[in-house]
Amino acid sequence: MMLLDLLQRHELRLGTAESCTGGLISAYLTEAPGSSGAFEVGYVTYxxxxxxxxxxxxxxxxxxxxxxSEPVARAMAEGALACGAIDIAVSVTGVAGPAGGSEEKPVGTVHFGVAGLNRRTRHRRESFGDLGRRGIRMESVRTAFAMVRDFVENPD
Structure with missing residues (x-):
């Protein structure tokens, strides 16, 4: 089942808070016909x-x-959720490269957050490695979708 179908079945509205993906999560969501039934808003906060x-x-x-970082990924998701009109927010912030990495946060380091009304915010850190800018961004979209699906299907 597509993520949007799952959200609609549960009558949930989704928002995004994106940094390194630059709106790619929102773009993929809105490629599907009828996406407005579950997708509400996307913030690109580069x-x-x-x-x-x-x-x-x-x-x-x-x-x-x-x-x-984890605290910023959590704060981004919670901030998008607080803006209203959504039930779930997913955030992503990371180093897509080719520059910008460090020993502590090498290229391919990405943090995700998922927040929901009356729910504990979830976090995930991925080290994708240097897959190239496009590869890191695409893996980030897949991970964000998987996190939202898990958030809906496995409540706290």
């Missing part, structure tokens, strides 16, 4: 300033942990 302004991510959190 810069730290956008994460702060649009999603309410704390500047202190960004400074202490960096944009590519």
């Amino acid at each position: 810069s730290n300033e956008a994460k702060q302004r649009l999603l309410g991510v704390s500047p202190d959190l960004l400074e202490r942990h960096g944009a590519v």
Whole structure:
């Protein structure tokens, strides 16, 4: 079953908060006819300033942990959820390369968050390796979809 079908069956509205995928998750969701029945909004917050302004991510959190981190992925998902009109939010922030990696956060490091109303926010960290920019972004879309599916099918 497609993710959108699953969301519609459960009468859930989804939103995204994307950084390294640059709106790719939202683009794939909206390629499906009838996607408006389950997809509500997508935030592309590529810069730290956008994460702060649009999603309410704390500047202190960004400074202490960096944009590519568990706390920021969680805050992005929770910030999108708080904007209203959605039941579930998925976030992604990572290093798609080819530059920008470090010893601590090499290219291919991606953090995900999924938040839902009255639910504990989930997090996942992936180390995809240097699959190339497109490869990392595509794996991030697949992972985000899998996390949302699991969030719906396996409540806390």
